Amino acid sequence: xxxxxxxxxxxxxxxxxxxxxxxxxxxxxxxxxxxxxxxxxxxxxxxxxxxxxxxxxxxxxxxxxxxxxxxxxxxxxxxxxxxxxxxxxxxxxxxxxxxxxxxxxxxxxxxxxxxxxxxxxxxxxxxxxxxxxxxxxxxxxxxxxxxxxxxxxxxxxxxxxxxxxxxxxxxxxxxxxxxxxxxxxxxxxxxxxxxxxxxxxxxxxxxxxxxxxxxxxxxxxxxxxxxxxxxxxxxxxxxxxxxxxxxxxxxxxxxxxxxxxxxxxxxxxxxxxxxxxxxxxxxxxxxxxxxxxxxxxxxxxxxxxxxxxxxxxxxxxxxxxxxxxxxxxxxxxxxxxxxxxxxxxxxxxxxxxxxxxxxxxxxxxxxxxxxxxxxxxxxxxxxx
Amino acid sequence: xxxxxxxxxxxxxxxxxxxxxxxxxxxxxxxxxxxxxxxxxxxxxxxxxxxxxxxxxxxxxxxxxxxxxxxxxxxxxxxxxxxxxxxxxxxxxxxxxxxxxxxxxxxxxxxxxxxxxxxxxxxxxxxxxxxxxxxxxxxxxxxxxxxxxxxxxxxxxxxxxxxxxxxxxxxxxxxxxxxxxxxxxxxxxxxxxxx
Amino acid sequence: xxxxxxxxxxxxxxxxxxxxxxxxxxxxxxxxxxxxxxxxxxxxxxxxxxxxxxxxxxxxxxxxxxxxxxxxxxxxxxxxxxxxxxxxxxxxxxxxxxxxxxxxxxxxxxxxxxxxxxxxxxxxxxxxxxxxxxxxxxxxxxxxxxxxxxxxxxxxxxxxxxxxxxxxxxxxxxxxxxxxxxxxxxxxxxxxxxxxxxxxxxxxxxxxxxxxxxxxxxxxxxxxxxxxxxxxxxxxxxxxxxxxxxxxxxxxxxxxxxxxxxxxxxxxxxxxxxxxxxxxxxxxxxxxxxxxxxxxxxxxxxxxxxxxxxxxxxxxxxxxxxxxxxxxxxxxxxxxxxxxxxxxxxxxxxxxxxxxxxxxxxxxxxxxxxxxxx
Numbered sequence: 001x002x003x004x005x006x007x008x009x010x011x012x013x014x015x016x017x018x019x020x021x022x023x024x025x026x027x028x029x030x031x032x033x034x035x036x037x038x039x040x041x042x043x044x045x046x047x048x049x050x051x052x053x054x055x056x057x058x059x060x061x062x063x064x065x066x067x068x069x070x071x072x073x074x075x076x077x078x079x080x081x082x083x084x085x086x087x088x089x090x091x092x093x094x095x096x097x098x099x100x101x102x103x104x105x106x107x108x109x110x111x112x113x114x115x116x117x118x119x120x121x122x123x124x125x126x127x128x129x130x131x132x133x134x135x136x137x138x139x140x141x142x143x144x145x146x147x148x149x150x151x152x153x154x155x156x157x158x159x160x161x162x163x164x165x166x167x168x169x170x171x172x173x174x175x176x177x178x179x180x181x182x183x184x185x186x187x188x189x190x191x192x193x194x195x196x197x198x199x200x201x202x203x204x205x206x207x208x209x210x211x212x213x214x215x216x217x218x219x220x221x222x223x224x225x226x227x228x229x230x231x232x233x234x235x236x237x238x239x240x241x242x243x244x245x246x247x248x249x250x251x252x253x254x255x256x257x258x259x260x261x262x263x264x265x266x267x268x269x270x271x272x273x274x275x276x277x278x279x280x281x282x283x284x285x286x287x288x289x290x291x292x293x294x295x296x297x298x299x300x301x302x303x304x305x306x307x308x309x310x311x312x313x314x315x316x317x318x319x320x321x322x323x324x325x326x327x328x329x330x331x332x333x334x335x336x337x338x339x340x341x342x343x344x345x346x347x348x349x350x351x352x353x354x355x356x357x358x359x360x361x362x363x364x365x366x367x368x369x370x371x372x373x374x375x376x377x378x379x380x381x382x383x384x
Numbered sequence: 385x386x387x388x389x390x391x392x393x394x395x396x397x398x399x400x401x402x403x404x405x406x407x408x409x410x411x412x413x414x415x416x417x418x419x420x421x422x423x424x425x426x427x428x429x430x431x432x433x434x435x436x437x438x439x440x441x442x443x444x445x446x447x448x449x450x451x452x453x454x455x456x457x458x459x460x461x462x463x464x465x466x467x468x469x470x471x472x473x474x475x476x477x478x479x480x481x482x483x484x485x486x487x488x489x490x491x492x493x494x495x496x497x498x499x500x501x502x503x504x505x506x507x508x509x510x511x512x513x514x515x516x517x518x519x520x521x522x523x524x525x526x527x528x529x530x531x532x533x534x535x536x537x538x539x540x541x542x543x544x545x546x547x548x549x550x551x552x553x554x555x556x557x558x559x560x561x562x563x564x565x566x567x568x569x570x571x572x573x574x575x576x577x578x579x
Numbered sequence: 580x581x582x583x584x585x586x587x588x589x590x591x592x593x594x595x596x597x598x599x600x601x602x603x604x605x606x607x608x609x610x611x612x613x614x615x616x617x618x619x620x621x622x623x624x625x626x627x628x629x630x631x632x633x634x635x636x637x638x639x640x641x642x643x644x645x646x647x648x649x650x651x652x653x654x655x656x657x658x659x660x661x662x663x664x665x666x667x668x669x670x671x672x673x674x675x676x677x678x679x680x681x682x683x684x685x686x687x688x689x690x691x692x693x694x695x696x697x698x699x700x701x702x703x704x705x706x707x708x709x710x711x712x713x714x715x716x717x718x719x720x721x722x723x724x725x726x727x728x729x730x731x732x733x734x735x736x737x738x739x740x741x742x743x744x745x746x747x748x749x750x751x752x753x754x755x756x757x758x759x760x761x762x763x764x765x766x767x768x769x770x771x772x773x774x775x776x777x778x779x780x781x782x783x784x785x786x787x788x789x790x791x792x793x794x795x796x797x798x799x800x801x802x803x804x805x806x807x808x809x810x811x812x813x814x815x816x817x818x819x820x821x822x823x824x825x826x827x828x829x830x831x832x833x834x835x836x837x838x839x840x841x842x843x844x845x846x847x848x849x850x851x852x853x854x855x856x857x858x859x860x861x862x863x864x865x866x867x868x869x870x871x872x873x874x875x876x877x878x879x880x881x882x883x884x885x886x887x888x889x890x891x892x893x894x895x896x897x898x899x900x901x902x903x904x905x906x907x908x909x910x911x912x913x914x915x916x917x918x919x920x921x922x923x924x925x926x927x928x929x930x931x932x933x934x935x936x937x938x939x940x941x942x943x944x945x946x947x948x949x950x951x952x953x
Contacts, residue, residue, distance in 0.1 A: 054399045054710055055709060057713065226706070310710050311398075313777070313783060316936070318615070318933065319783070391775075430728075431727070498641065
């Protein structure tokens with residue numbers, strides 16, 4: 001927003017400050033509201049086509065070229081559906097829950113730098129704000145489950161809340177590593193600290209593990225496979241959004257996807273170098289290229305998430321929670337120690353070596369400890 | 385790490401191969417086997433059977449050259465009893481060896497083909513047309529004699545080898561019958577002299 | 580330390596209703612939950628009851644052959660064979676050799692496509708979003724196309740007759756079958772690479788739904804479920820019906836009897852079925868495909884009763900037939916459906932597991948409601 005404000009000031013020197021600020025704010029907000037739900041619509045299309053191609057079939061291809069208007073068709077369909085609210089449900093909370101699902105995700109996108117200098121609000125507590133706000137969407141799950149006055153919704157909501165809350169911890173801890181090394185909470189500073197060849201944090205040992213932890217956490221908070229127990233409640237209970245139909249259901253879906261987009265954007269910012277890439281720099285062309293880099297990285301992450309969705313089955317709820325508390329949490333703590341070692345050991349190669357060795361060893365130990373469930377099975381054959 | 389995540393990564397590799405392969409699969413061999421119905425339809429093998437139809441030998445006079453003699457064997461043998469036949473009788477009430485009413489209820493027919501197997505006159509055969517959706521559930525799904533009657537040329541078109549075999553069999557039967565009649569006429573004893 | 584606090588909880592009774600989000604048909608389970616753990620489970624069947632056995636008593640023997648297609652609607656060819664076997668046993672009819680080979684080919688192809696579908700659906704119950712299902716269906720489609728080319732219909736084949744089969748295999752269709760059998764191992768390799776070593780799958784299915792060997796024998800479980808628990812019983816080896824004794828194949832048997840074992844047994848059985856098919860397609864003799872002494876209409880069986888059974892892909896499928904003096908219709912016609920019998924110990928397998936496991940265990944039993952309810 002500040003970039004836009006400065007640009008407008010150069011353009012219209014005579015206009016009063018508040019007007020320029022207002023226009024800059026509107027531009028920033030409008031950009032966020034236009035682009036990210038647009039990316040959401042694109043993801044729904046890409047997911048169906050991607051899953052289709054993985055499964056040896058075409059995805060939607062009737063509505064528009066290559067099925068590109070399918071999200072529009074889906075949106076129209078869902079808008080024209082009847083809005084059913086159970087009579088005994090708590091009306092006000094029932095109505096607010098989808099809103100509470102969507103708004104925090106949009107708020108978290110406010111601090112994400114989309115291009116060089118293009119961040120809606122450059123808070124100097126950017127990452128803290130993003131995490132604080134995105135955690136508020138947990139409330140939506142619980143509000144939905146409670147207000148539906150439905151035993152099964154409540155069960156589903158409780159499981160979803162347990163999942164989201166337990167995955168917050170490793171996510172935030174993995175972000176802490178980045179913050180320690182960069183020394184600032186502001187997203188722009190974090191991105192700027194990744195300049196240079198192979199400067200992205202993901203190329204450093206603690207960054208790679210941190211990225212893995214963060215991705216697991218992002219997947220789990222958004223409820224994507226393999227952690228999609230809340231979303232795909234085909235296992236008996238119908239989940240916290242059973243009693244929602246029509247546009248409210250669409251809002252829940254949008255909230256979930258936007259939350260995952262928000263987390264992935266933050267992940268790109270912290271680990272994958274944000275908008276950095278060859279050609280991104282100041283100036284109009286540089287800014288556009290930097291925006292292109294950001295969205296390219298974001299789309300690459302989305303592609304990987306869709307790929308994972310098409311391949312792996314889902315974990316059961318208790319295995320999910322065990323994975324978070326018994327594997328990710330210790331790993332994230334050890335990651336912090338490794339990052340500290342990397343930073344403070346004066347000779348660089350030794351620092352890299354030590355931290356990489358520590359992380360590899362801890363991964364191995366943790367998988368051995370947790371891998372009791374993965375036993376080798378042999379079946380023998382005979383002719384009776 | 386290799387022991388732990390290997391299975392997961394193998395799975396990812398398989399799906400990636402399928403994903404990229406689906407763009408390069410020409411001819412529906414391996415990776416993309418969707419038929420874009422209704423623009424393209426899957427090829428149906430010759431033996432495919434859906435609902436029965438009646439064969440008429442001459443397309444110009446289908447009712448007259450219908451092979452069915454209304455013997456009602458198919459009506460009796462049909463397991464779900466979906467066939468209803470009424471024999472055509474002339475003015476004096478004598479049966480005309482052809483059906484006046486031949487109804488098949490498509491919602492009852494289970495496409496088993498037993499009627500075809502038991503028919504002694506090769507008159508009812510299995511069609512392979514599966515686009516039979518109608519806008520009603522009851523009367524609209526009953527096929528009457530005019531709908532069911534199709535010429536032998538149609539039978540040859542949908543099932544060439546079977547139709548050729550049936551034609552050969554009918555011709556052989558006709559020849560045998562003619563030969564027997566000729567032999568009976570030739571072997572007729574001369575009239576006995578009055579004693 | 581103070582005394583441990585006992586929290587008063589209530590159990591929750593849930594009906595996993597007739598309309599499943601996952602497959603398997605209209606089937607209900609009344610589950611009593613204590614938190615997440617299953618305390619009691621009662622399977623409720625009967626939503627697909629179509630009166631098959633009573634219908635057969637009113638119709639001649641051949642007329643219930645198409646109805647047997649619809650029992651276990653995945654495996655119509657083997658259902659047909661079981662019924663034909665029972666009648667042939669009762670009436671003492673001989674079957675020509677070529678027909679026996681054809682029946683074996685059809686039965687093993689049925690086993691392939693049934694196990695492919697069953698494994699695919701089990702994995703989609705675990706949450707793999709239909710990718711394994713569609714890979715399995717890719718091969719299944721070829722087998723179903725073959726069935727259509729031979730018998731006229733993909734699933735409701737109505738193929739076996741008493742004393743043989745209805746239509747012969749031509750060179751073209753034999754070539755089709757050979758093509759299918761050649762491709763299948765490659766698909767199995769790809770499928771195994773996708774799923775068998777997958778850690779998430781192993782975490783989901785190992786130690787879940789364990790069926791002890793003694794309980795399996797007591798409850799007369801049959802088929803891959805029993806073999807996964809360690810019961811060495813395969814009717815193809817025990818009875819040696821048809822021309823199975825001529826083929827060299829092995830029977831995979833598992834140890835623990837959990838869901839993962841059942842999944843692996845089915846995959847291994849598919850490989851063995853491919854082996855049998857290769858031998859059968861190689862050795863099939865020329866000759867008649869029907870016993871000419873058997874009439875199609877007015878077929879009568881002398882009075883008596885008999886039980887004929889085969890190893891269907893789901894277990895032991897048996898037909899108990901009683902013929903009275905008239906002999907035109909069955910006096911009593913009873914089907915011993917493997918899915919129904921295998922379902923009776925669902926409760927014992929599910930006790931103590933979480934709710935999410937119930938669906939997975941049900942998927943591993945591999946039921947088809949047409950068979951359970953008849």
